[in-house]
Amino acid sequence: MFLDDYHSCVDDRIVISADQASRFAKCIAGDFNPIHTPGARRFCVPGDLLFALVLKRFGLSPHMNFRFLAMVGADRALSFREEGDRVIRVLDDDGKCYLEVERRGEVTFDESVVEAFTRCYVAFSGKNFPHYMKPLMEDCGVMFNPKRPLVIYDSMGFSLTRLDALAPALRLLDSRLDVIGKRGDVHLEFAIDAAGESIGHGGKKLVVSGLCPYDAEAMDDIVDQFYQLKRDHAGTPC
Numbered sequence: 001m002f003l004d005d006y007h008s009c010v011d012d013r014i015v016i017s018a019d020q021a022s023r024f025a026k027c028i029a030g031d032f033n034p035i036h037t038p039g040a041r042r043f044c045v046p047g048d049l050l051f052a053l054v055l056k057r058f059g060l061s062p063h064m065n066f067r068f069l070a071m072v073g074a075d076r077a078l079s080f081r082e083e084g085d086r087v088i089r090v091l092d093d094d095g096k097c098y099l100e101v102e103r104r105g106e107v108t109f110d111e112s113v114v115e116a117f118t119r120c121y122v123a124f125s126g127k128n129f130p131h132y133m134k135p136l137m138e139d140c141g142v143m144f145n146p147k148r149p150l151v152i153y154d155s156m157g158f159s160l161t162r163l164d165a166l167a168p169a170l171r172l173l174d175s176r177l178d179v180i181g182k183r184g185d186v187h188l189e190f191a192i193d194a195a196g197e198s199i200g201h202g203g204k205k206l207v208v209s210g211l212c213p214y215d216a217e218a219m220d221d222i223v224d225q226f227y228q229l230k231r232d233h234a235g236t237p238c
Contacts, residue, residue, distance in 0.1 A: 002028075002115055003056050005238070006049060010077060013093075014053060018074035021045040027238030028052075028119070029126030032229040033151065044071035047153035048122045050090055050099050054080065058088055060114050062105040062200075065157035070098045108163040116166050124170035124190060125156075128206060130223045132188055136177040138214060142184060145210040146218040152209070154185075158192065158202030165194035173201070177208075184208040 006024040008015045018038035025036040025046045035042050047068050054066070057080050072078070072090075078098070082088045088101035108114065129151065137143045144150060174189040185207060192200035 001056060001111060002119075003049075003052055007053060013077040013079050015075055015077050016045050016049065016072070018043060021049060021074060023238055024049045024052075025126075026233050026236075029122045030230070031126040031128070032226050032233070033129065034149070038074070042071075042150065043074060045074065045076075047099075048125050051156070052118045052122060054088060054090070054099070054101055055114050055118050058082065058101075058103075059107040059109040060117055060160075060163060061103040061107050062160040062163060063158075064101060064103045065155070067100045067155045068098070068153045069100065070096065071152070072098050106163065110164075112166055113164060117168055120168045120170055120192075121158075124172075125204065128186075128188075130226060132172065132175055133177075133186060133206075133208075134219065134223065136175055136186060137184075137208075138216075138219070140177050140179055140184075141214045142177075142179055142211045143214045143219055144208050145212055146215070146222055148210060149222065150209050151186075152207045154205040154207050156202065156204035158200055160192065160200035162194075162199050165199055168192055168194045168199065170202075179211065182209065182211045184211050 006020045022036050022038050025031040025033065029046060029048050031046060034040055035044050036046055050072065051066060076092050079091050080088065081091065089097050090099040091097050170190045170192055172188060173191050176187050178185040185205060187203060187205055189203045190201065191198055192202065
């Protein structure tokens with residue numbers, strides 16, 4: 001499957017190197033967040049890679065909710081388990097839980113369907129910044145600290161009416177930023193379409209910390225850096 005290059009299996013656990021995590025972020029998600037760059041002080045594995053690996057192992061259900069509880073560092077051995085309470089959990093050897101997943105309904109393990117849904121969601125999710133977040137921050141007059149930008153994946157969920165779409169697409173329906181002191185909660189609502197019809201909907205939540213007054217010049221510099229990283233990466237083997 002297309003995820004094989006972005007993780008390794010050690011015994012019954014999954015290990016993700018900094019290079020694998022970074023290549024997934026850039027090649028699959030189009031995500032150039034600096035925290036996914038090897039050597040970054042706050043390096044973490046993309047939450048969307050954990051999401052993709054859950055679907056790979058446990059299949060796609062029509063109703064799924066993901067809660068991201070902590071950031072995963074490079075080379076951390078992870079166990080993907082479905083417990084007796086039917087909650088899927090991603091844990092390390094110390095028992096620390098990084099992700100919880102609840103699901104309902106039938107399950108499909110059709111690789112074509114699972115990969116298509118994974119790719120379309122991850123591509124949508126990779127547009128968090130600057131596509132969705134910059135306009136929200138500008139409208140609210142706030143932004144993350146340009147010296148230490150930190151956007152954390154909090155949760156996401158979706159509901160599907162069918163599990164056979166081979167070319168689904170996500171489109172943004174609504175977005176908002178709730179400012180609570182120096183913290184911001186970003187909410188993105190999306191529709192899921194296939195073959196010209198709606199087959200579902202969902203939403204995700206991101207948390208932005210260290211908010212400060214919006215600085216157009218500083219934001220333009222950050223956006224320029226994002227697109228420069230994207231240009232630098234063009235043509236790099238994935």
